[in-house]
Amino acid sequence: MACKDILDVGCGDGSLVRYLDDGKRTLVGIDGDEACIKRALNESGSNNAQFIYNRFEAYNFEKKFDAVVFVASIHHMDMTVALNKAKSILKPDGMILIVGLAKPSNFFDWVVEAFRVIPCTIVSKIRHMQSSEDNHISVSYHFQEMNEIRTTADILLPSSKIKYGLFYRYLLWWKK
Numbered sequence: 001m002a003c004k005d006i007l008d009v010g011c012g013d014g015s016l017v018r019y020l021d022d023g024k025r026t027l028v029g030i031d032g033d034e035a036c037i038k039r040a041l042n043e044s045g046s047n048n049a050q051f052i053y054n055r056f057e058a059y060n061f062e063k064k065f066d067a068v069v070f071v072a073s074i075h076h077m078d079m080t081v082a083l084n085k086a087k088s089i090l091k092p093d094g095m096i097l098i099v100g101l102a103k104p105s106n107f108f109d110w111v112v113e114a115f116r117v118i119p120c121t122i123v124s125k126i127r128h129m130q131s132s133e134d135n136h137i138s139v140s141y142h143f144q145e146m147n148e149i150r151t152t153a154d155i156l157l158p159s160s161k162i163k164y165g166l167f168y169r170y171l172l173w174w175k176k
Contacts, residue, residue: 003025003066004026004066005065005066005067006020006025006065006066006067006069007061007067008020008029008030009030009069009074010031010056010070010076011029011030011031011040012031012073013036013039014040014043014049016029017029017040017044018043018044021048021049023048024048026048026050027046027048027050028049028051028052028065029049029052030056031052031053032053032055032056032076037052037053056085057081061089064090065089065091066091067094067095067096068090068094068095068096068097070082070096070099070100072099072101072169074098075101075102075142079148079149083096083152083157084156090176092176094175095173095174095176097171098171098173099170099171100170100171100172101169102143102144102148102170103143103144103145104145104146105146105148106146112164113168119166123166150162153172153174157172159174159175160172161173161174
């Protein structure tokens with residue numbers, strides 16, 4: 001399926017929207033941080049991109065999307081509410097994609113965390129990566145535990161796939 005209508009929830013400065021903008025897609029970014037949306041609007045310069053200053057859970061979308069994407073943003077909201085909202089605005093065969101942050105919740109999660117420290121540290125230094133705080137992006141360190149995420153996904157997104165990613169993240173994807 002070609003994703004032509006994509007929503008980036010918690011779009012921050014709009015960098016994912018700009019990255020995905022190939023001139024053929026309709027891209028929407030939404031964020032509850034006014035400074036982030038102002039920055040996204042200033043840096044966009046695209047006719048295919050729209051940025052909305054509002055909380056995702058409260059906004060009434062008039063259209064449906066092929067994909068709803070959360071990149072390090074779902075932990076800023078109630079996951080159940082956000083996922084139900086995302087499901088409601090998906091087109092048939094639409095996808096939810098999450099790059100999320102979570103606390104380890106069992107021995108295996110802790111082992112994975114231990115093995116991620118070294119590559120994450122190396123990549124961060126090589127790329128001279130800055131923290132979100134350094135880039136003036138709002139931050140929340142209130143992460144759910146992985147077992148809570150797995151349980152919520154099993155209930156709301158049956159047959160979703162979850163795997164570990166670098167930088168203390170998990171990757172979740174689900175097709176409607």
